[in-house]
Amino acid sequence: MCSKFRVLFFCIFFCPLLIFYSQLKGQQGSNRSGKLPTQFSIKDYGLKDYIYLSKDLPHSENKSWKLVCQMPYNCQFQPWIRLKSPEGKKISLNSSNPLVLYLTKTEEVATQAGVNTYEAKNWISGEGAVYTIPAGVTVEAVKYRETGYDTKIAGSFECNDDDYNLLWKKGARTAYICMRDHFYDCPDRERVGFWGDGTPELDQCFYAFDTSSYALCKDLVLRPLKAGFYPGQQLEFLGEYGLWFYYMHTGDIQSIGSVYESTKNFLFNTYKFGNKNQWFDWGNEIKDIAVIENCFMYIDLKTLKKMALLTGHADDTVAINLRLDTIKTTFNKQFWKGNYYMSSQVNSPDDRANAMAVNAGLAEPSKWNTIYINVLTKVNNASCFFDRWIFEALCTMGKQEYALLRMYDRYKTMIPCSFSTLWEHYDRWWATRRNAFDDASSLNHGWNPPVILLSQSIAGISPEKPGWEEYHVFPREAFLNSINVVVPSVKGEIKVEMKKTTTEYSLQLNSPLRTMAIVGIPKGSFSSLKSIKVNGTNIWNGSYTGGIKGISWVGEDAANIKFKVSPGKWNFLGLGSLVINSPKPVRNLSVNGIKLNKKSWTAKASVKDSTFLFSGDNIPVDVSAANAIDGDHWTGWRDMSHKQYAGQWFMIDMKKKQKFNHIVLDNTWALWDSPNHYIVTVSKDGKEWGDPVASGTGKLGITDITFPSQKAQFIKITQTGQDSTYNWSIYEIDIYRKK
Template identity: 35%
Template sequence: MAFKQLFFGGFIMILLACQSSPEDRSAAFPLEGSAIGGSWKADWITAQDSLPEKNAWIAYRQSFINKNITDSVKLRIAVDSKYWLYLNGELVVFEGGLKRGPTPEDTYYDEVDLTGKLKQGQNTLAILVWYFGKEGMSHKSSGRAALIAELWQGNRLVTQTDTGWKAIPHPAYASESAGPQPNWRLPESNIVFDARKDIPNWELPNFDDTDWPSAKTIGKAGSEPWNNLVKRPIPFWKDYGYRAYENNLSFPFMSTGDTLSCKLPHNAQVTPYLKVRAAPGHRITMLTDHYQGGSAYNMRSEYITGDGEQAYESLGWINGEMMYYVIPKGVEVLDLQFRETGYNTEFLGSFECDDVFYNRLWQKALRTLYVTMRDNYMDCPDRERAQWWGDEVLESGEAFYALDRKSDLLVRKGILELMYWQRADSTIFSPLPTGNWDKELPGQMLASVGYYGFWNYYWHTGDLETLRKIYDPVKNYMGVWKVKSDGTVMLREGGWTWGDWGKNKDVPLLMNTQYYMALKGQQLMAEALGKATEAETLKAKMKTFKVAFNKTFWQHDHYRSRDYKGKTDDRSQGLAVVAGLADPDKFEAIYHTLQTQMHASPYMEKYILEALFQMGYADFALHRMKKRFEKMVEHPEMTTLWEGWGIGAEGFGGGTTNHAWSGGGLTLLSQYVAGIYPTDPGYETFQIRPQLGFLKNVQATVPSIRGKIRVTIQQDDTFRMSITVPQETTATVFIPSKYKKIEQNGRETPATLYGEYFKIEVASGEHVFKAR
């Protein structure tokens, strides 16, 4: 059995030794699904006994009589911050609730479908609530630990939170742990559970709660500090259930003071489970290899044993490739397992080719994407869990090619949150929801509202209604930016003038390229919404800006701002191309620049590689992709991609090894190599325009909103392509012009020459093309 002693820079020694309120914009920008005041009958309730200021756990119970088991049953429930729901002793929601908030003031609520789950006669609801009580980069604390809930059967209110409920602080959960504490970015605290103080079976219907005090009411729905209640816009988590670890541990095992190393199948969001036999008072610690992911301390769990045989699952998720259990001497380990949970989406997209490197890159990008999805898209699941919008722009692009369409709801949630948090001066900032951050990163904000952000969401989904909701706030934000006398944009410092990790950043040039892409996104939104006059005005502004940009920044063979003295900034050259600021007569010079300059982080590298594909240099794009990402892709133990090009000191910003922005290669392989991309909003029409470069075989599936698009391509002396076109869509197929005599489904077919391709339009169905 693979047990070994591990030392986390002195941390294990410690363990063993101690075994600015933005303006409310809801009136001008109505919240979806909000339930204000009188539409709820329930009260906010909490425990009578005093609670700790942070990291409080409260147990609630209520029994009620039900006479009708045929009607639909819905439970509406809101908490700050998380809850676990039992009905008649059965766990029906594992970690409900979303981190606050949809606006700086308001709170999300869940609607739980309990149809068919009630019994005739007496039923019992038991709810465990975890109140963070801390601000974080992904959570705005209300400052009050509370619950509100009401159960509806059809149009009849069955029960609601009031003084008839029972509530106590759960005595087994300690509010404080020994250091180290999770870093300031996380609202979650370490979880310490003392089984000697547990309330066995408190969630079961026959539990005697006579001695429990009644709950205390502390407000009506719609009251401060929770304010408007906004319906959860994303699914409940997917629960994969308990699973054994990958390294075939054998039990029982008597610890001699061991750290047990348990291998997870991949970097995942998990809650650890144990079953042991022990005397009271032994402290078992659970943490992952990502406990210091990104150099900062993250969450850990501790369990203090009761007497005899006992089982425990720590409810706050942590992530990593390995789970470690620090087991004191004399504790007999009977079983160790884990529960993986995550965003409820399916991995429906795929990409495979004849070079295993790109297959690994695609799969590692997918794993990185999934472990950075939950309440919100996040930069990393360990150090921050924060919705940085530079990261989300890339993540959302990947999701369109890799995941089912439930993933679109998480992007939409992020879009609405970003604009609902817009400040009175029209600036926007991320990450949010947040209680301890208010700095605008101008470049990331331009990316969010721009062509690759909001517009790309619409282009892949066809969701015009969301564009309609956010257009005016976007317009207001764009109005914050001013143009200088030379026609280029005036640099705004914001809260943090961050362009990218790494060296040789030409920040004025970066901001100008991103500003143009934001203008492009706004212009396209105006056009899609039928705002013809605004669209034409913006188009003219873009034309003028492009002339000024090239006059100011083009230096014969590369782009550079006047006062910048560093090496040529590769990221800015790529952004100029993908923005549409660089015309084809500059492509060759930019291509030569990108052969020698490599300064961007993995975040900005995506745009450089995309520029190479757009300029027609597919071979070099693939070569550069491999050169840049090879170290992390070929790492034998890590299943996700990194924040920087190396680990720790070799990386950037603390160097997490599961960072969302490194997965842009997934999008590029599906969109450019396989060639699949919508040509109308929501894939009403799309193209298959492959750029295989030196690859010989490619297979790809894209789970579009219209259905699965499948492509198989083989190229050598002959060219073969098989495609699946979903119902009620039309595809334009591009075949390299070096191939002649094109056959479609066994018959020679006419094709139109289009640059270096022949193009053919096809209707829905299965199609096979051959050319020599």
């Protein structure tokens, strides 16, 4: 939401919600497939060492100074310090993430004389801690206490393209940091339990975390619905993607029964079509809400019908069927425009609306290709949140290759960045409006869906019956040549490994006890499929031949040749001709060089150190030159005097002559503040500067600058271009020499 409205939003919604959520803790129930966790707790991981300190300890100075410390990933933590001090000095402890200032004030501690230890009282979040130390105080040691929801990452996804591996890992870390006493939208700025954020967070629990996470999922399922609290988000939750998703993964029939009446009442009586503030997706750009809400209502009513039959409310199916038929018979007449779906609310087709028509089953397959060509390959209105459903629609259409390419393109600035979590919206834009950078958007937002999309949609692992009594493995790997995935189901770990060459398609499955698995060999991966072997025995050569105990023929459809297998280890091998070709280059994400130690360096710029007022709340944030070399990518330097102009410069004194050939400018936090055009000059004494050793144009987020090896003490980066929209920022600078 817009920054200037956040304070008002907190007053109206946030405080009552905290009371509301605290009342929900501890609700219990049982399930059909075995005992599930019914309570959740917060785990204390103990005091840990930081992985990087901006100063070597012990350290003191004759002026106030900052110690900036790095953790290995974004987490919930409390800073700890041991110091030697006179009495009455004041130190401060906080996260380097400025968004925490929305909810948590910087803690101050008045020192006692001698050597003492202090720990922050309140947990905060981020990837770094900042200690502000007064003159005359010696810091002897620092640590941090990590806490968090008591679950662990038990799932995994690995493939031959590290871009997607990083997305999965960052997605899992993002989901985890947005869990605590309920699902947060983010742990720093708001901590509100929106149903919209909660839907993908719940879904990802079943592919990323162990069964301890199920208690938090159940908490969301049992949460009383609130008519005035963004009803569109609740509509998104009350169907296949929320309630039924939970049931299929847990088998918890009691919880489904307990929410049946409230769900029916919401769908039949509470929800009103066409109201303002329904909220189906991020941003202020035009959304085709009329189409979207019809699709979600249709999905929810289909789910309600299944719930009715499951919980002894079969009589309700007459009314449910009537509503389903009404939507289905009017949908195409009302919204189909020949090449896409569109309501009278908008002037151009929306990718979200057309994807949901596919997902809901309202768009018959004959319309899929024209929707794909005219909308889904041309329109990118969806946010990180809603792109989940565009991705799933593309996979349903058999367009998983484009789905993966679209995912990469939209996440391309998040993949290589130094942050361990995924952001609130793509490229730090406010919604999809270009040139509208939002400094208050979180860099760890729970609604990002790569975990669910890669593990469920691409690896193709999903339950067919509640509680994973039966599930399928239908890979849609597209141009990926190998996938190794673990799904921590309620029945135990499901392990799948897929590899393919130009002649073989190998799929290995380790299936847990008390399950049946339907395995599909994807036809689309082959230009010609000749035979299929299982555990070394040929069982298909155009038709099923059998001969192995524990496996049976299921049949085939347009996508897969399918077999059902009992628990155990199975090795499927498809023989034929496969095309191994990727439209996406695999990038090398590592820097080839040795990073220079910068703890003793100093930095200055062509303008005085200053602060800027952060977001609509006008929170002052320090942007001094020294921040660019403190090792923290959340803190940085910014020229606040003007927008970018020729002659601006930033200079580093490395205190001694060193060899180097590679500079990395990282301004991911202020993504659009890359230098318009720059030159790099070096000096041995800070007075005499030679010709530029490099020049170029800044890149979005991270700018890599390479040049022939130099030996110097001073490095200056000078702006030679101009930009009337953005300031110039360097949020971290690293210098490398050849190995």
